[in-house]
Amino acid sequence: MELTGLFFYLVSILIAGGIYALLCLALNIQWGMGGLFNAGIAGFFAVGAYASAILTTDVSAKHLGGFGLPVAFGLIGAGILAGVLGWAVARICVRLKSDYLAMASIGIAEILRLVIVNESWATNGSLGLAGIPRPFGEFVSGRSADLVFLAYVWAVVLIVYVVAMRLYDSPWGRSLRAIRDNEVSADAAGKNIEKFRVQTFVIGCAFMGVAGGLSAHYFRFLSPSATDPLLVTFLTWVMLMAGGSGNNRGAIVGGLGIWMLWSVTEIFVNRLPPEWVTRSSYIRMLLVGLLLQFVLQKFRAGIIPEKSPPIRFREQESARDGRAR
Amino acid sequence: MIEFINFYLFPALAIGSVYALGAVGISMIFGILRFAHFAHGDLMTVGTYGVFAAAGVIAVSPLLLAPFGMALAIVMALLVDRVFYQPLRKLPTIYTVISSFGVALIFRSLVQMFWGSQNQVFNSGGVRPPLVLFDTFRISVLHVQAVLATACIAVALHFFLSRTRTGRSMRAVSDDPELAEVSGLDTEKVVRWTWIIGASLAAIAGLFVAMDTSAHPNLGWNLLMPMFAAAILGGIGKPMGAMAGGYIIGLAEELSSYHWIGDQALISPSYKTAVAFIIMIALLIVRPQGLFKGRLL
Amino acid sequence: MxxxxxxxxxxxxxxxxxxxxxxxxxxxxxxxxxxxxxxxxxxxxxxxxxxxxxxxxxxxxxxxxxxxxxxxxxxxxxxxVSAVPQSRNVFRNLTVEENLDVGTYAAPPADKVATREKVLDLFPDLRAKLRQPAGELSGGQRQMVAIGRAMMCEPxxxxxxxxxxxxxxxxxxxxxxxxxxxxxxxxxxxxxxxxxxxxxxxxxxxxxxxxxxxxxxxxxxxxxxxxxxxxxxxxxxxx
Missing domain, CATH: 3.40.50.300 (P-loop containing nucleotide triphosphate hydrolases)
Structure with missing residues (x-):
């Protein structure tokens, strides 16, 4: 591969890696800070993608649209819609054991997929949306547009990172971690646990929506396959776990690092014997699944562990887990 | 009316049987191991493909080959429990949930690696004519078999849980794991039996679905949500409740697309799978312990 | 001694x-x-x-x-050695009879029926409740079930x-x-x-x-x- 080709390959990895870093930051707010298990990342991602695409595209007979708003407004809309959806899910489930939130979030993701495929008046069904604009698309085109988009994505990552850091160090973030680490004493201290959890979930979902929006603008085309729960949800979980849940920098490193690894395996599996190449995507999936298990077993703190170690109540917590039920 | 019975009621009972068999496993695992097993659907898929592999070698009705699928599902479930879930047991259960999420992916990609991702149709000796009763009711033989098999399994399971030593131990652990430990019960043996039963029933359920339509790697995953809904509906830790929940969800799904009012389906069939989810959400709001007073985890 | x-x-x-x-x-x-x-x-x-x-x-x-x-x-x-915890010491969804039976699993007594009779002679109240879920009993009766369960392995x-x-x-x-x-x-x-x-x-x-x-x-x-x-x-x- 020639040098410029290699350079733009790297650019494309960094763009997608940035979008995943964003998802990881969002998930870190929910899981790392709030201890909430979201198994429907793909759903909130998809809502954001479609919202932003519909808000920014030109008039089309095939789908809802024609608002022609600037990309930034599309992304804001994506965040709001995904956040509202997250609010509805959280309201119902946060007071129950986290397993129920996992089921409900996965259910929401599946239903959203149904809606996207079936409501073709809005989404053009399985044919998908085309002609989604890039930010500043009227000024740059071709390969340099990728560079502009790269900057745009990482600017968003930076903003979300700053917001997440602020949240982490704020009284709000401290209360949240206190709740995560010891629900009983936080409750005794008069913290409104349910309210904090709902807020956490909503903020995380909103950022996931923004990430979805960015991916729609990056590919300029959007179809229901973008909502594939396997890739988006699983990969994000693996990334956050490997990067270090509870640490925002860890989330970014995990997102970018695992995405690079994922991209490199593509080159690698393509060199397999021909009868295996057709199955390469399954092999990669298997590897992701095994990587998640490895991280869970041996590497739970991640590459960059949470810096102020949470007040360790782990043993009491698991003991309580057994007793309280 | 006859159309209703032939095209809605019997298929509803058949899919209800599938949900019932899957939900029993989910409910028992939830009750005894205390976590939502997200890989249960894919365990179903693994079992189904076990039968499929055996059917390629032995040319008899796939139903007779069910033990092969059950065996594969049991081996995989025990293996996964030993390697992935057991080391996490001391941690908050949410880690096991995440792990099972990854196991679902592992199961599916293994199936895809070995058998590809296309639909596989069981070669069960041509299309069987439906049973015709009183010249009006036309029922698929497979549907009848599914309902009968589920009924037999329900009776057997009930006796197992209420009369045998292992069954009673399972209920005891589900009731109160700490007291079970204090009583000196062999918790790991109970866990093993939970997987054995859950995996076998999942394999049987998957086989029925695959014979009714076709086998594909997403077969089990697509059934996961209704099975969870059925397990919650029946009350966690109540196997017979989960069975009933399975039939209720199956009926609700099928009957929601019947044209009760006018010519229009009540709910567009393309949204059929959302019905289970909506029931589940409604239940979580109103009665999270399920219809049959299960435990609230 | x-x-x-x-x-x-x-x-x-x-x-x-x-x-x-x-x-x-x-x-x-x-x-x-x-x-x-x-x-x-x-x-x-x-x-x-x-x-x-x-x-x-x-x-x-x-x-x-x-x-x-x-x-x-x-x-x-x-x-x-048998133990009876302070609270939550019966299997609430199991019947009294099943609770007693579970007590024998870890260390089966020589004669299960005789042991059960011995326990029930000590707690005659429980005879009438054998088929009732233990969770439905009064606090005192639950305590008897719990102690009875612990005695079933003849510790x-x-x-x-x-x-x-x-x-x-x-x-x-x-x-x-x-x-x-x-x-x-x-x-x-x-x-x-x-x-x-x-x-x-x-x-x-x-x-x-x-x-x-x-x-x-x-x-x-x-x-x-x-x-x-x-x-x-x-x-x-x-x-």
Whole structure:
């Protein structure tokens, strides 16, 4: 591969890696800070993608649209819609054991997929949306547009990172971690646990929506396959776990690092014997699944562990887990 | 009316049987191991493909080959429990949930690696004519078999849980794991039996679905949500409740697309799978312990 | 007479700082021994430690000549030790009969039916409730089911954690009477009690624990007469 080709390959990895870093930051707010298990990342991602695409595209007979708003407004809309959806899910489930939130979030993701495929008046069904604009698309085109988009994505990552850091160090973030680490004493201290959890979930979902929006603008085309729960949800979980849940920098490193690894395996599996190449995507999936298990077993703190170690109540917590039920 | 019975009621009972068999496993695992097993659907898929592999070698009705699928599902479930879930047991259960999420992916990609991702149709000796009763009711033989098999399994399971030593131990652990430990019960043996039963029933359920339509790697995953809904509906830790929940969800799904009012389906069939989810959400709001007073985890 | 249970210099906790330190006492065969002490003295922790539910940091526990410190709970049951936790001590969704049956699984008695009859003779109230889920019974009856369950494996030693907690005074006396009956069958009882005065009246031996350490030991009568113990735990008056 020639040098410029290699350079733009790297650019494309960094763009997608940035979008995943964003998802990881969002998930870190929910899981790392709030201890909430979201198994429907793909759903909130998809809502954001479609919202932003519909808000920014030109008039089309095939789908809802024609608002022609600037990309930034599309992304804001994506965040709001995904956040509202997250609010509805959280309201119902946060007071129950986290397993129920996992089921409900996965259910929401599946239903959203149904809606996207079936409501073709809005989404053009399985044919998908085309002609989604890039930010500043009227000024740059071709390969340099990728560079502009790269900057745009990482600017968003930076903003979300700053917001997440602020949240982490704020009284709000401290209360949240206190709740995560010891629900009983936080409750005794008069913290409104349910309210904090709902807020956490909503903020995380909103950022996931923004990430979805960015991916729609990056590919300029959007179809229901973008909502594939396997890739988006699983990969994000693996990334956050490997990067270090509870640490925002860890989330970014995990997102970018695992995405690079994922991209490199593509080159690698393509060199397999021909009868295996057709199955390469399954092999990669298997590897992701095994990587998640490895991280869970041996590497739970991640590459960059949470810096102020949470007040360790782990043993009491698991003991309580057994007793309280 | 006859159309209703032939095209809605019997298929509803058949899919209800599938949900019932899957939900029993989910409910028992939830009750005894205390976590939502997200890989249960894919365990179903693994079992189904076990039968499929055996059917390629032995040319008899796939139903007779069910033990092969059950065996594969049991081996995989025990293996996964030993390697992935057991080391996490001391941690908050949410880690096991995440792990099972990854196991679902592992199961599916293994199936895809070995058998590809296309639909596989069981070669069960041509299309069987439906049973015709009183010249009006036309029922698929497979549907009848599914309902009968589920009924037999329900009776057997009930006796197992209420009369045998292992069954009673399972209920005891589900009731109160700490007291079970204090009583000196062999918790790991109970866990093993939970997987054995859950995996076998999942394999049987998957086989029925695959014979009714076709086998594909997403077969089990697509059934996961209704099975969870059925397990919650029946009350966690109540196997017979989960069975009933399975039939209720199956009926609700099928009957929601019947044209009760006018010519229009009540709910567009393309949204059929959302019905289970909506029931589940409604239940979580109103009665999270399920219809049959299960435990609230 | 050699001790059935011998605890020597036991220090244990739940992973953090030790809850009990250097605790020592002996329990002779066929006696009722009581552990007393103020709240938070570590009384229950002693029982849990004997039953291998905590982490032993140092010291020795000998039962029937065998060292059992840091062993496994299920092995203890086979050796002949049964325990009844303070709360949540029955399987609520299992019937009374099933609760008793589960008690035999870890160490089956020679004659299950005979053992069951023996237990039911001690707790005749339960005969009429055999098919009822244990969770539906009253607090006192649940306590009987719990003790009965523990007796079903014919243990040599029963550990009871506050068997009268939350019971009415009438039931309290019945339970204490039952404990005397149980001792007559040849079993040894080690229990933790809040109702110190009544417990001392039936106890052969009592051990007082303060701040996780031995404070006093003696027969029930000795401790009832002991000035220090009286002032600290028994109060001036009747309760």
């Amino acid at each position: 050699s001790a059935l249970l011998s605890v020597r210099g036991l220090t244990a906790g739940y992973g953090g700082p030790p809850i009990i330190e250097e605790v020592s006492f002996n329990v002779a065969p066929h006696e009722i021994a009581v552990i007393l002490g103020p709240n938070g003295a570590g009384k229950s922790t002693v029982l849990k430690t004997i039953f291998a539910l905590t982490t032993v940091l140092s010291g020795a526990i000998e039962f029937d000549g065998a060292d059992i410190a840091g062993g496994k709970t299920s092995t203890l049951v086979t050796l002949g 040599k030693l029963i550990l009871l954690d506050e068997p009268t907690a939350g019971l009415s005074p009438a039931y309290l006396e019945r339970i204490f009477d039952l404990l005397l009956d149980i001792r007559k069958t040849g079993m040894t009882i080690l229990m933790v009690e809040q109702n110190a005065r009544q417990a001392l009246q039936i106890a052969d031996k009592a051990h007082v624990l303060v701040n996780g350490r031995n404070f006093a030991s003696g027969t029930g009568k000795e401790l009832l007469a002991d000035e220090d113990v009286r002032r600290s735990f028994l109060g001036g008056g009747g309760e």
